[in-house]
Amino acid sequence: MRKILILGVLVLFLGGCYDYNELNDLAIVSGIGFDKEDDNFLVTLEIISTKKEGESSGATSTYSVSGSGKTVFEAVTNCGNLMDKVPYFDHVDIAIVSEEVAKNDFLEVAEYMIRNSKFRNEVILTVASGAKARDVISTTKKEKPVASSFIVDLLEHSNNSSSDGYYEPFTKTLNKMMSKGEDAVASVVGVDDKEIVLKGMAIFKDFRLATIIKNEEAATFNLLNNFNANTVLFSKECKDNKKTVLSIYEASVKIDVKENYTLIKGKLNARLNEDECGYNLRDTQAYIDLESIFKKVIENKMNEVINVLKQEESNALNIGKTYYDKYRKEYYNLWMRQDIKYDLDLKINKKGLIFEVE
Numbered sequence: 001m002r003k004i005l006i007l008g009v010l011v012l013f014l015g016g017c018y019d020y021n022e023l024n025d026l027a028i029v030s031g032i033g034f035d036k037e038d039d040n041f042l043v044t045l046e047i048i049s050t051k052k053e054g055e056s057s058g059a060t061s062t063y064s065v066s067g068s069g070k071t072v073f074e075a076v077t078n079c080g081n082l083m084d085k086v087p088y089f090d091h092v093d094i095a096i097v098s099e100e101v102a103k104n105d106f107l108e109v110a111e112y113m114i115r116n117s118k119f120r121n122e123v124i125l126t127v128a129s130g131a132k133a134r135d136v137i138s139t140t141k142k143e144k145p146v147a148s149s150f151i152v153d154l155l156e157h158s159n160n161s162s163s164d165g166y167y168e169p170f171t172k173t174l175n176k177m178m179s180k181g182e183d184a185v186a187s188v189v190g191v192d193d194k195e196i197v198l199k200g201m202a203i204f205k206d207f208r209l210a211t212i213i214k215n216e217e218a219a220t221f222n223l224l225n226n227f228n229a230n231t232v233l234f235s236k237e238c239k240d241n242k243k244t245v246l247s248i249y250e251a252s253v254k255i256d257v258k259e260n261y262t263l264i265k266g267k268l269n270a271r272l273n274e275d276e277c278g279y280n281l282r283d284t285q286a287y288i289d290l291e292s293i294f295k296k297v298i299e300n301k302m303n304e305v306i307n308v309l310k311q312e313e314s315n316a317l318n319i320g321k322t323y324y325d326k327y328r329k330e331y332y333n334l335w336m337r338q339d340i341k342y343d344l345d346l347k348i349n350k351k352g353l354i355f356e357v358e
Contacts (some may be wrong), residue, residue: 065221158198266344
């Protein structure tokens, strides 16, 4: 998808105001990483390689350039000083900030990105954990030549696996950070065995990284947030370390605030992925029992995520804003001191049959 967009821009340049030589003077930046090193900002640009006229064509490739400075602006400028082309930021897909930057210096990064008119609004924010942003953005292979495009695809397709990826335009992320009763989240990426992987979700409080939750908790967060909850897995252990695994394939969840408690309502359609516990799956009663069991499992997992948000005083689920919109009272953290109640309607589908309890 990203390659198509880049090719489209090249066509516009070649057919319009830019000739080929002018295009060859541009370094098309597809991703940008922000680290801290020796009290300086270290900015790394992932750049799409372009061939000069007369050179043989080949597969898409990238190279990276890093520059440091006391400020983000100075670091980006120093990147340009190391290049023989003019950085072109209109097609940046991904902005990666290290965990350290996200905790201590994210405000300066955000200010630079929002003030720089060269960045497009669709840039996606991610946090690097267990690795520098520079290392993530430089991790490429022949079959995955553009790290930033691969990360976008990884996020967009994660709903077909464990639904732990989260993405939104940076302007929306920034708006949540600036709004009362709202906080932002971003997917976490890292490098394992020279492969870029998803490693959970970053929970923000204002412009500061509050904590990182693991992939399983991130999937539950997405379920609560109604974000791409296509395959969310829950398991229940029985004797001899065996387990039954359930996957949510369709969900609609609403968080309704009351003056004395918060209510989480939802309709969840699920299927059994694995059963090592020996349920009689030809018996309707077995599904009724499993629905009751897994409702408790799902509620407990939701509670775990909500308790993390309470502990960090983060409104990443926008509950504070929901309370204000309903009651026009600026009690953005009131829900953190209230009980959470659940009204989940779980239906387990087996071979096209949905067993309902009257």
